[in-house]
Amino acid sequence: xxxxxxxxxxxQELLAxxxxxxxxEKEILAFxxxxxxxxxxxxxxxxxxxxxxxxxxxxxxxRTARNKIICLTNDCRSLTLEMERKMHELHSIDKEAQENSSxxxxxxxxxxxxx
Numbered sequence: 001x002x003x004x005x006x007x008x009x010x011x012q013e014l015l016a017x018x019x020x021x022x023x024x025e026k027e028i029l030a031f032x033x034x035x036x037x038x039x040x041x042x043x044x045x046x047x048x049x050x051x052x053x054x055x056x057x058x059x060x061x062x063r064t065a066r067n068k069i070i071c072l073t074n075d076c077r078s079l080t081l082e083m084e085r086k087m088h089e090l091h092s093i094d095k096e097a098q099e100n101s102s103x104x105x106x107x108x109x110x111x112x113x114x115x
Contacts, residue, residue: 007097010090014083021079028072034065042066 035041038057046062048054 007090007093010086010093014086014090017079017083017086021076021083024072024076024079028069028076031065031069031072034061035069038062042069 038061040046040057040062046054046057046059053059
């Protein structure tokens with residue numbers, strides 16, 4: 001059955017995308033830990049009240065972590081959208097298969113039974 005092979009192919013693609021997204025999420029968490037170790041978040045100021053860089057922070061490490069978090073988050077969003085498209089495709093294949101099987105199993109009605 002050709003639908004079954006396409007369904008399995010989509011299922012495998014979805015699993016691969018899920019694994020990629022999980023790996024990206026782990027990386028994002030690791031970069032959040034970097035920020036946490038510096039006691040800053042994604043939006044905290046990196047300068048003091050005189051607009052000089054704070055001496056108590058590793059600015060290079062923080063800016064790199066922030067950049068990576070933003071980039072990886074965007075990558076996660078695209079993978080999520082791709083997963084969503086493939087899920088819709090998978091469900092349409094399942095729905096089509098279900099409609100085909102129910103059409104085959106419905107009994108034929110004679111003209112007299114319809115009256």
